[in-house]
Amino acid sequence: MAVNLVTPHPADLKPVAGVRLGVAEAGIRKAARRDLTVIELAAGSRVAGVFTKNRFCAAPVQVCKAHLPGGAVRALVINTGVANAGTGEPGLAHARATCAALARQIGVEAVQVLPFSTGVILEPLPVERLVAGLPRAVAGLRADGWFDAAHAIMTTDTLAKAVSKQVSIGGRTVTLTGISKGAGMIKPNMATMLGFLACDAAVSQALLDALVKEAAELSFNSITVDGDTSTNDSFILIATGAAGNAEITDAGSADYRTLRDAVVEVSIALAQAIVRDGEGATKFMTIAVEGGRDRDECRKVAYAVAHSPLVKTAFFASDPNLGRILAAIGYAGIDDLDVSALRVWLGNPDESVLVAEHGGRAASYVEEAGARIMQHAELTVRIALGRGGAAATVWTCDFSYDYVKINADYRS
Amino acid sequence: MAVNLVTPHPADLKPVAGVRLGVAEAGIRKAARRDLTVIELAAGSRVAGVFTKNRFCAAPVQVCKAHLPGGAVRALVINTGVANAGTGEPGLAHARATCAALARQIGVEAVQVLPFSTGVILEPLPVERLVAGLPRAVAGLRADGWFDAAHAIMTTDTLAKAVSKQVSIGGRTVTLTGISKGAGMIKPNMATMLGFLACDAAVSQALLDALVKEAAELSFNSITVDGDTSTNDSFILIATGAAGNAEITDAGSADYRTLRDAVVEVSIALAQAIVRDGEGATKFMTIAVEGGRDRDECRKVAYAVAHSPLVKTAFFASDPNLGRILAAIGYAGIDDLDVSALRVWLGNPDESVLVAEHGGRAASYVEEAGARIMQHAELTVRIALGRGGAAATVWTCDFSYDYVKINADYRS
Numbered sequence: 001m002a003v004n005l006v007t008p009h010p011a012d013l014k015p016v017a018g019v020r021l022g023v024a025e026a027g028i029r030k031a032a033r034r035d036l037t038v039i040e041l042a043a044g045s046r047v048a049g050v051f052t053k054n055r056f057c058a059a060p061v062q063v064c065k066a067h068l069p070g071g072a073v074r075a076l077v078i079n080t081g082v083a084n085a086g087t088g089e090p091g092l093a094h095a096r097a098t099c100a101a102l103a104r105q106i107g108v109e110a111v112q113v114l115p116f117s118t119g120v121i122l123e124p125l126p127v128e129r130l131v132a133g134l135p136r137a138v139a140g141l142r143a144d145g146w147f148d149a150a151h152a153i154m155t156t157d158t159l160a161k162a163v164s165k166q167v168s169i170g171g172r173t174v175t176l177t178g179i180s181k182g183a184g185m186i187k188p189n190m191a192t193m194l195g196f197l198a199c200d201a202a203v204s205q206a207l208l209d210a211l212v213k214e215a216a217e218l219s220f221n222s223i224t225v226d227g228d229t230s231t232n233d234s235f236i237l238i239a240t241g242a243a244g245n246a247e248i249t250d251a252g253s254a255d256y257r258t259l260r261d262a263v264v265e266v267s268i269a270l271a272q273a274i275v276r277d278g279e280g281a282t283k284f285m286t287i288a289v290e291g292g293r294d295r296d297e298c299r300k301v302a303y304a305v306a307h308s309p310l311v312k313t314a315f316f317a318s319d320p321n322l323g324r325i326l327a328a329i330g331y332a333g334i335d336d337l338d339v340s341a342l343r344v345w346l347g348n349p350d351e352s353v354l355v356a357e358h359g360g361r362a363a364s365y366v367e368e369a370g371a372r373i374m375q376h377a378e379l380t381v382r383i384a385l386g387r388g389g390a391a392a393t394v395w396t397c398d399f400s401y402d403y404v405k406i407n408a409d410y411r412s
Numbered sequence: 413m414a415v416n417l418v419t420p421h422p423a424d425l426k427p428v429a430g431v432r433l434g435v436a437e438a439g440i441r442k443a444a445r446r447d448l449t450v451i452e453l454a455a456g457s458r459v460a461g462v463f464t465k466n467r468f469c470a471a472p473v474q475v476c477k478a479h480l481p482g483g484a485v486r487a488l489v490i491n492t493g494v495a496n497a498g499t500g501e502p503g504l505a506h507a508r509a510t511c512a513a514l515a516r517q518i519g520v521e522a523v524q525v526l527p528f529s530t531g532v533i534l535e536p537l538p539v540e541r542l543v544a545g546l547p548r549a550v551a552g553l554r555a556d557g558w559f560d561a562a563h564a565i566m567t568t569d570t571l572a573k574a575v576s577k578q579v580s581i582g583g584r585t586v587t588l589t590g591i592s593k594g595a596g597m598i599k600p601n602m603a604t605m606l607g608f609l610a611c612d613a614a615v616s617q618a619l620l621d622a623l624v625k626e627a628a629e630l631s632f633n634s635i636t637v638d639g640d641t642s643t644n645d646s647f648i649l650i651a652t653g654a655a656g657n658a659e660i661t662d663a664g665s666a667d668y669r670t671l672r673d674a675v676v677e678v679s680i681a682l683a684q685a686i687v688r689d690g691e692g693a694t695k696f697m698t699i700a701v702e703g704g705r706d707r708d709e710c711r712k713v714a715y716a717v718a719h720s721p722l723v724k725t726a727f728f729a730s731d732p733n734l735g736r737i738l739a740a741i742g743y744a745g746i747d748d749l750d751v752s753a754l755r756v757w758l759g760n761p762d763e764s765v766l767v768a769e770h771g772g773r774a775a776s777y778v779e780e781a782g783a784r785i786m787q788h789a790e791l792t793v794r795i796a797l798g799r800g801g802a803a804a805t806v807w808t809c810d811f812s813y814d815y816v817k818i819n820a821d822y823r824s
Contacts, residue, residue: 055749056742056771086738088752088772121735122773185722185739226721228736229743309638309721309811310597310819317820323533324640326498327597330468331641337467340500359468360500361534399721404813407722408729 003284003377003397005276007160010147014164014175017200018042018240021145023152026133028126029081029119034152036130038137039076039196040106045240046205047073047114048212052233058085059095059125060115061232067099067111071205074112076236077102077134078194080155080181084117084125085231094127101131105138118155118181118194118232150179153194156406157183161273167262169255170245174201176262180270184279184407186225195220195235195270201259202241203248210251211263212237219267222299223395225278226403227307237263275395280402283315286380290391297334298392301383304332312399315379320370322346322355325381334385341386348376415696415789415809417688419572422559426576426587429612430454430652433557435564438545440538441493441531446564448542450549451488451608452518457652458617459485459526460624464645470497471507471537472527473644479511479523483617486524488648489514489546490606492567492593496529496537497643506539513543517550530567530593530606530644562591565606568818569595573685579674581667582657586613588674592632592682596691596819597640607632607647607682613671614653615660622663623675624649631679634711635807637690638815639719649675687807692814695727698792702803709746710804713795716744724811727791732782734758734767737793746797753798760788 019041026036041047049068051061067073077098084091099113117125150160164177178197203211216235241247248255276284287306292298305311308328314321325344330337344356353369354362373379431453438448453459461480463473479485489510496503511525529537562572576589590609615623628647653659660667688696699718704710717723720740726733737756742749756768765781766774785791 054739054742055744055746056738056751083735086735086768086772088770091772120733121739122768123735124773185736228720228722228739231735231739231742308640309815310640313816313819316816319820321532323495323498323535323643324597326468327466327533327640327643330466330643332467334467339468356498356534358500360498360503361536399816401813401816403721404725404728404811404816407725408731 002159002277003281005159005273008162012164013146013162014166014177015143016175016177016198016240017242018045019198019238020141020143021149022137022140022142023145023148024133024136024140026079027129028079034148035080036133036137037078037149037152038102038134038141039149040141041074041238042240042242043074045073045238046203046208047236047238048208049234049236050212050216052230054229054231056086056231058083058117058232059087059091060084060117061234062092063095063099064114064234067114070111072112073114074108075102075106076114076116076196078116078153079130080153081119082117082123082125083119083121083232086122087124090124094125097127098130102134105134116194116234118153121231146177146179153179153181155181156279157181157277159277161270161277163266163269165262165266167258169201169258172243172245174199174243174245174259176266178266178270180274182274183277184225185228185230186223186274186278197263197266198238198240200240200243201248202243202245203239203259207248207251207256208237208239211260215263215267218264219271222393223271223275224303224306225275225397272395275397278397279406280400281397282377282400283398284378285315285396285398287394287396288380289383289385291385291387292390293388295390295392298390299394300334301329301332301385302392302394304328305381306394306396309399315374316398316400318374320346320367320374322370326356329383338387343384343386345382346370346373347380347382348373349378414571414689415693417571417685420574424576425558425574426578426589427555428587428589428610428652429654430457431610431650432553432555433561434549434552434554435557435560436545436548436552438491439541440491446560447492448545448549449490449561449564450514450546450553451561452553453486453650454652454654455486457485457650458615458620459648459650460620461646461648462624462628464642466641466643468498468643470495470529470644471499471503472496472529473646474504475507475511476526476646479526482523484524485526486520487514487518488526488528488608490528490565491542492565493531494529494535494537495531495533495644498534499536502536506537509539510542514546517546528606528646530565533643558589558591565591565593567593568691569593569689571689573682573689575678575681577674577678579670581613581670584655584657586611586655586657586671588678590678590682592686594686595689596637597642609675609678610650610652612652612655613660614655614657615651615671619660619663619668620649620651623672627675627679630676631683634805635683635687636715636718637687637809684807687809690809691818692812693809694789694812695810696790697727697808697810699806699808700792701795701797703797703799704802705800707802707804710802711806712746713741713744713797714804714806716740717793718806718808721811727786728810728812730786732758732779732786734782738768741795750799755796755798757794758782758785759792759794760785761790
């Protein structure tokens, strides 16, 4: 049960000039499901990426980090079912063999292929079945393959996640289309489970590298479902240059600003889609912290609230047991926090009420207001720390019976 | 449903010379339940305590910190139902009024009384009802009141938690009896929800102050249920001196070692009881980390595993989805962790198997062994980091439907 999330109609997903996608059923872990995706990029495309900081980072992530600096990426290959993480040297060999097999089929070098895996950790990748599935995925490559690809990268996701947007840059229409997957083990650190965003703008590699980091920070790095940072998080930004605009090379230009805003907007939509489809989610929660000394302490507070199982279960129950929010703020790790200067509001799209101030419950707060607001599926906790000018926002979901059910049953 | 936890028979709880306890029904939050406890100490008793580091620390915690250095504590007063946290200045006034009322009744000064509260945060303490209940609790003071007190401090606990032990010190029998409460919002930081341990040994204040910190570190500060650090955590160690032993003043003496070992043993039993009665718990999990460079990094790894909702739900399901443990180790925050040097074992009291080494699944591991071991309710995850000589152990429980149910329903 996703929260206010609708999979776009296939016709809403605009092809990006220079990108073709194909999927196949390779039987990686289960039969009769699409579990293999190939994304082919036109020559000259530029690619930038950010990856998990988990020390147990998966074999494909390690191979991506080795191949990406080469700078001439021509294809991405993504499998679900097995994460190829916690697989040691054999896992690395499997990831490299996957790249080599795809490279042969499309006539490029193995280092021009980036591999991605998502699924169960600590199990060997059935690389023979994966390689055997590649010809079918390659045969099916097409420019309007985004909808199928969005489905083929799903694991415990209940809905496919994809967003398109068009902007005008230098008199040319630039198209951005992105897909993402993920519902659990979501607390990205510099990247998310899997996100792929392609555009046909011409933009310098240096700006693309900066943009992928900025967009990740504001989107995938600002969400959490359960606080578990995955071993396989990857977010890839592609610019094929096929739109025909004059190459963007100036970070101060209006063209860059237009592209940057569109990339950030699509990234946030893809990241929020993961939270809306969070395992067992019934509420979509925005934790907005302001008035901090720096962004880092605002994020600490936001994540403490967003990760608290007590806060998340209270939201699941629509119970305004808001003292739990204060407790989480209190243990967030700001040693010199002055709780008497702190203010907390609870809101939904229709109304917002001040809940706490002067170190306690606001005199104006009545529980009926809290209970009424919490009936809504879209909720905002706004926290003013009263100690500076920095702010940060984190998106998360509630914690329900179904989260336990999904994660107690996954694999079985 | 607690995991291998039995409330002791009243006769198993030995009175501690110099300590009397009384309880009453004060109707703090709900009618017809014992929710008020008074613990009276003989003149000359020494008391040491550690308290929550939560910045939203409750009013009674603040009053305890102010009264404790006075050094002549004669009584403790504990209410359940309302935590008196997030209550600002009125909350402090209520805590002080509670101390003053009890002090008048037993003929001591208000600063000789320590107040404790546990229950819902952000709600005002009904201090009139509390004060009205005090005479009944005082009238019922008796040396064998430990069993009743263990029940009267419960909130979502399903079983009362109490432990007694006797040791011989300087030819005298020294008795230790302790009680604790807590089942959720359990991730103590320098203390736990509520723990009270009294002994009749004669021991210097300096050693008692050191001992309460050491015992807390090895017991209450090494458990977690849900990672939520409470606003009200307090652990109090009392030494009445009534046993008649020569006062212990030397940390290097055999007498101190005997007392220290007994206090630590009882503290660990009380702390583990909280985990065994963790909200919704079906498994008792020991996370033992060794081979770290220092104790702090071992604790980081242990807590990352102990807090992971994915690990906890897999244990609930008895599913050896052990890659989730590797993922948690990987994001624990040790930036230079060499995953190829790491080894992980899964065990129960009957057997233990090597699960992971060389950055992946151990060649000798078969999933049948993991599945068999996980059927047991007492499980150990042993993690060897392979980078030093430090170690740390954390105790936790699994994450079940009932955790969500309890916390979605609490208050209602």
